[in-house]
Amino acid sequence: MIRRKKLPLQKHEGLCIYCSDSECRKYFFSTHKMETNEAGKRIKKESICKKENIPFSKCNSFHKHKYMARFQLPNSAGVKTSRTFDVSQYEEAVTKTIEFKQEIHNQIFSTITTDSQQETNSAYLHDAQIRYLEFLANINVPEHEKVERSEKHIEEQYKCIRLFNQSLQQKKINKKGIPIHKISDLHVGYFHKFLLEDMEYANKTYNNKIGSLKGFMKWAIDNYELTIKNPFEKVKQRSTRTNKTTITRNEFLALIDPNNMNADNGKIAVGKEKRKRNLYRDYLSDGIELCLHTGGRREEVVELQWNMIKKINGEIAYIEFNNLKVERILGEGFNDNVQTNIIPITKDLKNLLIRLGYNEHKNTNRYIICPDRKNQSTHTIMDNLSKGFTHFYKLLNTGRELQMKCLRKTYLTYLKLTLKGDMKKLDSHSTDAVLEKHYIDETIVSKAVAEMTIFGNEN
The missing domain is CATH 1.10.150 (DNA polymerase; domain 1)
Known part of the structure; x- marks a missing residue:
């Protein structure tokens, strides 16, 4: 049987009663006081329950009352520490409080060293x-x-x-x-x-x-x-396995098919509260396809603008953009000579860019994906692409678990097959310079443009 907890008038230092009811959560450092009324008579005045605004002795949530020790830490500018005790008797709570205070003392003052x-x-x-x-x-x-x-x-x-x-x-x-x-x-x-x-x-x-x-x-x-x-x-690093899984042609086409990737299929319930959310975005399919045909990282693709597309001999040939990852690592003032990234524009990518509006927006600073960014940040668009890919791929029930990074792996796999030993000249991880005194290796870019087609050899 749970009994009401009480505190004597002369209670132990730091000891109180805490109400764990979510609508109260009050610390009672006294359950009652003796006061002198206007007639000079000593009367008992109880503390008031925060939840029900009634005297402490009549609180209906007394089963949620716990004895608690609460102390201010030395030299901490008012920071307090506390601990509740699962005991029912005041005397037991006093013992626990003394032990707790000694524990704090040991933690703090055992740190005194000769240094x-x-x-x-x-x-x-x-x-x-x-x-x-x-x-x-x-x-x-x-x-x-x-x-x-x-x-x-x-x-x-x-x-x-x-x-x-x-x-x-x-x-x-x-x-x-x-x-x-x-x-x-x-x-x-x-x-x-x-x-x-x-x-x-x-x-x-x-x-x-x-x-x-x-x-x-x-x-x-x-x-x-x-x-x-x-x-x-x-601490030793735990072993990890590098996932080199790529996406197949049939999987990719099924993924971006409007019968799979649409607003009705994008509905999900999130969290314990089952909040409704829709993972579908009108730029999702285009963004995922652009990731595949450029092999870029999410931020690189989301930040692509039409004026980053460059020509060779009057024909669009490659996309040039800053290596944001390396620039951030080096910091401002030390990243002026960071090698830019080069993405060759293959036949597939060229067709995609024209479909997305190259002829209308070429040479402008308009974003290729989701140009209207009044209410969306780069990070939000990146997050939407990742979560959208994972969600809609799961709907295919292929028996595999792919993440959006598989698109970059797929691209690099086909780029390697196409360029063989020359691939390092277009890989952003390479130390070989793509730009040599602002001169692009036209042979390498042209070879990629002419020969590379993702999924080209698949049925």
Whole structure:
């Protein structure tokens, strides 16, 4: 039988009663007080329930009341830490509160080392994480140290940090109460197990999450001038398998067929709330087809403009655009000499470009895909292409699981067959210069234009 919990007038420091009802969530540091009324008589005045606005002793949600210890962390600018206890008696709660306070004391004050400089420079984990995310976003970063990073990259680092904090929370470790220089192999082990057993991540995803935390700790060690080693350096990379799966001609034609790729088939329900969403977009088929015939990455294709199409001897021959990925890595002021990417315009690609409006929009800065971008960002269009491809491919029930990246693999496979040893001159990963003093190797481009047809040898 669940009984109402009470607090004496002279209760133990830091102990309270917490209501876990979603409509209340109030901390009761006292259940009643003794006050003197106007007549000079001492009367009992109860705390009021936030949900029902009635005295504490009459609260109908008393079964959701829990004893809780709540303390302010030393030297933390008001940051509080708390823990609820699954006990029913006040005396038991007092014992748990004393144990909890001692645990906090041990976590904080056991960090005192002979290295006084490290102790001075260090910060609590949560504070360091906030500063790291600000650093990634170039907040309070000197101008000469700023690096351009995408919002997607920063969001991914934030997600990884949240996952690490969840793994610590499972072990009742407060991110606001543990100094950054006390993160050790033990905590890395918690994260390792959390990623594999709780999240059930595949090896590639596991490696990415570990890599993100390794980067965070490296920054923290440098930023706070810590004398510790990075505990994430000991984590071994888990083996991954490179997926070289390509899409077949019949699969691709079935994928973009209007009988498959249409608004009715794009309807899905998302999340526990089963929110309705439609993955179909009017530019989806054209965008996917452009990805196949250019072999470009999503962002490269979404950013293509008509004035990027170049001619040789009066005929459209190739698309030239900046290597955004490498330029971002090098940063502004160091990326002036980055080799541009070259995509030869094959017969298939030429026909597609003409169908999409080349003759009407040539030499303009109009986007080839989804030119009206008042309400859509590049990232949104990229996301729509990926999710749309995956969804509509699954409707084919081929027994295979393909992602949009298979289009680039398909393109490069046929390009390799066509150009053989000359392929490296058009591959953006190559260090061989495609542009030599602004001169295009017309022989290579012309060969690709004349001979390459994706799916050309398939029935």
